[in-house]
Amino acid sequence: MTSEVIPALRLTDVGVVRDRRPLLADVNWTVAPGERWVxxxxxxxxxxxxxxxxxxxxxxTQGTVEVLGRRLGRVDVRRMRHRVGYASAMLSDRIRPTISARDAVMTARHGALEPWWHSYDDGDRQRAADLLVRMGCGHLAEQQFGLLSSGERQRVQIARTLMTDPGLVLLDEPTAALDLAGREELVRTLDALSADPAxxxxxxxxxHVEEIPTGFDHVLLLREGRLVAAGAIGEVLTAEHLSECFSMDLELEHHRGRWWAHAAG
Ligand SMILES: Nc1ncnc2c1ncn2[C@@H]1O[C@H](COP(=O)(O)OP(=O)(O)OP(=O)(O)O)[C@@H](O)[C@H]1O
Ligand SMILES: [Mg+2]
Known part of the structure; x- marks a missing residue:
């Protein structure tokens, strides 16, 4: 008997319409265990x-969403959300600037923004501190979130996504607003994170293809709400697909596991 592998994420015929405008259409996408997608x-x-x-x-508006085998609409969404670590600029803006970096991580345990909304024990505090160490910013645990640099804030946010021991991690542009060295350091950290089977x-x-950490093995290209292509990076990340995605004639280079793109000619 073969046991069925439960995908971390499965979207089937997903569409989102706002003000009669399709923001997403016909999205079919599966993220399997162990995969790292860009x-x-x-x-x-x-x-x-x-x-x-x-x-x-x-x-x-249309289609079905399954996270770790649970279908949205059939199970309590708050419990499902707990299994997903999610970081975005919008979420980061909602974190009070005077909260400590450690509390910014720890409060993810209950999907909260303030430590006094729930009770936490020493185990929670220790886990948050350990995650900050893992993200290379253990020394910032007591620092106010609002005083952190953009790069430090991104690391704290990634640590926050891992607090609930999620089955899926989603990072929306963690490298935005970083300078070159900050970007390279974060790419290196994401590389190490992706190499860890845990x-x-x-x-x-x-x-930017330049921001793809070497350990990422799958790519999804999106244009005007539709998939241009999705699959293994070696097959999908081509100059042809990239040119179609960005509506520009592009050339693509691959060197020592990293990628570069530039206008053709
Ligand atoms: N709640 C909403 N109501 C109406 N339109 C929306 C809503 N949210 C997003 N949009 C529109 O949907 C489109 C896609 O937005 P989205 O933020 O997903 O793009 P993106 O690929 O993340 O872009 P960027 O690279 O700039 O972050 C945009 O045209 C945006 O204006
Ligand atoms: Mg965006």
Whole structure:
């Protein structure tokens, strides 16, 4: 008897319509255990919308969403959401600037923003501190969240996504607003994270192929709310697909596990 592998995420014929405008259409996408996905696409393609659907913050107008074998609409969404670690600029903006970095991580345990909303024990505090160490910012545990640099804040946010021991991690543009060194350091950290078999299946949204950590093995290209292509990086990340996705004639280079794209000619 073969045991069926339960995908971390399965979207079937997903569509999102707002003000009669389709923001997403005909999205079929499966994230299997152990996979690390990059989602690429131009501004306004629908990347954040798709991630919010996967994070169970946005109900699609059409189609079905399954996270770790549970179907949205059939199970308590708050319990399902607990199994997904999600980081985005919108969520980060809602964290009170005077909260400590450790509390910003720890409060994810209950999907909360303030430590006094729930009670936490020493185990929770220790787990949050350990996750900050894992993300290379253990020394910032007592620092106020609002005083952190953009790069430090992104690391704290990624630590926050891991607090509930989720079965799926979704990161919306963690490399935005970082300088070159900050970006490279974060890419290296994401690389190490992706190499750890204990890290849950992960989806990373970015605009730039240069920001794909070497350990990421799958790519989804989105354009005007529709998939251009999705699958193993070696097959899907081609100059042809990228040119179609960004509506520009592009050339693509691959060197030592990293990617570069530039206008053709
Ligand atoms: N709640 C909403 N109501 C109406 N339109 C929306 C809503 N949320 C997003 N949109 C629109 O949907 C489109 C896709 O937005 P989305 O934020 O998903 O794009 P994105 O690919 O993440 O872009 P970026 O790279 O700039 O972050 C945009 O045109 C946006 O204006
Ligand atoms: Mg976005």
């Amino acid at each position: 989602m690429l696409g131009p501004n306004g393609a629908g990347k954040s919308t798709l991630l919010r659907v996967a994070a169970l913050y946005l109900h699609p 890290t849950p299946p992960t989806v990373l949204v970015t605009h």
